[in-house]
Amino acid sequence: GAGVSQSPRYKVAKRGQDVALRCDPISGHVSLFWYQQALGQGPEFLTYFQNEAQLDKSGLPSDRFFAERPEGSVSTLKIQRTQQEDSAVYLCASSFLDSGAEAFFGQGTRLTVV
């Protein structure tokens, strides 16, 4: 596609519910990143994929967060047993190379846990 696409744009979840957020990167992009942005803050790193390999998951805040990219293209970020503190905008980005290349972000998924 022309850009990074994320779905859904908005998600309201009841506390304790599981959610899945989808990211379609730019075709051919090797690297894929997930970021979390709290209100009024800059995005913070969650995890990084190079093709299908998850090379860095150091930013995932708890074991309730899980990400996958099984075929090296589309990625899913799953949050189990959502808590109110998980409310944030989740941003996905992709880049052509494995390091040092320009990254392009999707429009984000705004998650609200009630």
Next chain:
Amino acid sequence: GIQVEQSPPDLILQEGANSTLRCNFSDSVNNLQWFHQNPWGQLINLFYIPSGTKQNGRLSATTVATERYSLLYISSSQTTDSGVYFCAVERGGNQFYFGTGTSLTVIP
């Protein structure tokens, strides 16, 4: 990780005015990008500028990598320039570090 500081945190301009936004970072980097976050939350790429100077219309940017700072210049500001501007750097660990942003409001 790398510390990224942006200044000023907030800026209010009259339409037509010029401004300079600054980004300081604490370590050498191999990637630096400026983004504009629009009111709908999307990060729009402005510049990919690990070093040197680039210009795109009314916007230009300069990165002095050896002194660990970057500047974003906005000339003849318009109301559509309003939003939050972020600087993000990468050191090669495939992780972008973002500043806390500069919130710009342009008044007609």
